Amino acid sequence: MNSTTLYxxxxxxxxxxxxxxxxxxxxSLSTTTPSPYRKYGxxxxxxxxxxxxxxxxxxxxxxxxxxxxxxLASFITILRMPPLTSSTAYVxxxxxxxxxxxxxxxxxxxxxxxxxxxxxxxxxxxxxxxSFFAMYANWILVAMxxxxxxxxxxxxKVGNYCDGKKAAIIMAIMALVLLIADLQFFxxxxxxxxxxxxxxxxxxQEYLQFINLYWYWIDGALYAxxxxxxxxxxxxxxxxxIRRSGKIQKELTNSKSDQMAEKFRQLRQITIMLVVVSIVFxxxxxxxxxxxxxxxxxxxxxxxxxxxxxxxxxxxxxxLSDSNHAVNFYLYFLSGKRFRxxxxxxxxxxxxxxxxFTSVMRxxxxxISNTSIYTTPSSKQxxxxxxx
Numbered sequence: 200m201n202s203t204t205l206y207x208x209x210x211x212x213x214x215x216x217x218x219x220x221x222x223x224x225x226x227s228l229s230t231t232t233p234s235p236y237r238k239y240g241x242x243x244x245x246x247x248x249x250x251x252x253x254x255x256x257x258x259x260x261x262x263x264x265x266x267x268x269x270x271l272a273s274f275i276t277i278l279r280m281p282p283l284t285s286s287t288a289y290v291x292x293x294x295x296x297x298x299x300x301x302x303x304x305x306x307x308x309x310x311x312x313x314x315x316x317x318x319x320x321x322x323x324x325x326x327x328x329x330s331f332f333a334m335y336a337n338w339i340l341v342a343m344x345x346x347x348x349x350x351x352x353x354x355x356k357v358g359n360y361c362d363g364k365k366a367a368i369i370m371a372i373m374a375l376v377l378l379i380a381d382l383q384f385f386x387x388x389x390x391x392x393x394x395x396x397x398x399x400x401x402x403x404q405e406y407l408q409f410i411n412l413y414w415y416w417i418d419g420a421l422y423a424x425x426x427x428x429x430x431x432x433x434x435x436x437x438x439x440x441i442r443r444s445g446k447i448q449k450e451l452t453n454s455k456s457d458q459m460a461e462k463f464r465q466l467r468q469i470t471i472m473l474v475v476v477s478i479v480f481x482x483x484x485x486x487x488x489x490x491x492x493x494x495x496x497x498x499x500x501x502x503x504x505x506x507x508x509x510x511x512x513x514x515x516x517x518x519l520s521d522s523n524h525a526v527n528f529y530l531y532f533l534s535g536k537r538f539r540x541x542x543x544x545x546x547x548x549x550x551x552x553x554x555x556f557t558s559v560m561r562x563x564x565x566x567i568s569n570t571s572i573y574t575t576p577s578s579k580q581x582x583x584x585x586x587x
Contacts, residue, residue: 245507251514256312258518259305266301266525270294273528276542285366286469289343290531292370293336297524300332304521307400314398319389322400327384330418331377336524337426337480338373342366344433344477347470351440380421383414419491423484423520430477437474472535479530480523487520 242248273294277287307325310317317325346361387406391399402410490512499505531538543549 241502242507242510245504247504247511248507251507251511254511254514254518258514259301259308259521262518262521262525263301263305267298269525269528270298270301272542273531276538276545279545280541284363285346285361286343286473288363288366288370289339289346293339293343293527296332296336296339297527300329300336300524301521303329303332311398311400314396316392316398317390317400322390323385323388326388326400327381330381330384330422331374333524334377334381334422335374337422337484338377339370340477340480341426341429341433342369342373343473344430344437347473348433348437348440351437351470377421380417383409419488423488423491427481427484427488430481434474434477434481437470441470441474469535469537472531472538475534476527476530479526483519483523483526486516490516 239248239252271294274291277291277294280287303325307329309315310321310325346366349361383406387402387410388400389403391401393399497509499509532542533539
């Protein structure tokens with residue numbers, strides 16, 4: 200496995216380029232003595248290796264089967280929630296990017312699995328967009344989380360900073376930064392074809408030092424480490440804010456301010472749904488972060504059981520991190536009552552008279568009142584709660 204491609208899993212035929220020195224068969228296998236092994240050499244004696252092999256062979260198809268319909272359902276459901284808000288814009292774009300990330304990974308996997316020559320250009324394009332889509336999806340989630348943080352902690356100012364237009368600008372800036380960061384693939388990546396016809400996308404010899412010393416850490420930071428840190432910090436603050444807002448909601452309910460209490464309930468529902476998505480992302484990505492850090496120090500004898508364990512661990516981590524592109528719809532569905540209701544309205548072609556989900560988001564993202572969630576009722580005028 201090329202240590203720099205955290206975002207693209209490769210086939211077992213490419214794993215074996217690391218099993219043998221310089222991509223060639225070891226001395227024991229290159230002699231005229233009949234070998235009991237086939238394509239993968241001594242690794243074939245370990246069940247751990249075959250577990251990694253079959254997981255590698257099929258898991259992306261499972262993720263595609265789960266993720267593609269889910270992301271499509273998310274995208275269609277969101278489109279039926281006009282007008283555009285920052286929250287709906289993030290969810291719609293995230294669904295589209297997750298789908299493209301899965302397709303790129305699956306395409307790369309199948310082309311290399313069946314040794315289809317795609318040339319240097321094909322390798323560069325797949326590497327470039329595979330890296331971009333995987334990173335971009337993670338940073339969209341970070342932007343969504345920061346917006347929810349502002350909605351909880353700065354309710355009076357969130358309307359000035361969070362709307363559909365500003366969300367589009369933020370996503371465009373993030374995309375531009377990541378597209379520029381990944382440009383190095385267009386001159387460093389290349390296609391390598393071995394003597395037996397196996398096709399592998401790798402890197403030119405003159406760029407290997409840059410890839411191993413610098414890009415390895417840049418890639419890891421942009422793809423996993425920084426998003427995980429930011430999501431962990433902001434979600435802790437959001438959860439703390441939700442607990443405090445719950446006390447205010449209770450006081451509003453007791454004071455019979457039904458309209459304001461309903462706004463707080465809506466805010467909590469939307470925020471909890473997005474917090475669940477962020478927490479699941481962190482849980483699925485943390486193993487990748489840890490593996491990324493210890494990987495340079497994980498040594499093992501070639502063709503040993505420890506080598507097979509390494510391959511299986513590496514494969515399972517890919518399964519977890521790639522699952523992030525497939526689970527969001529199901530998390531929205533399970534944790535978001537209003538999203539679930541609108542999805543059923545969409546599937547059943549049912550016209551709803553309920554208040555649109557996006558109107559709730561728009562209300563939360565706008566300067567709807569002169570009230571902070573951290574104030575407490577102090578007096579009443581004309582039967583309504585007055586806040587200080």
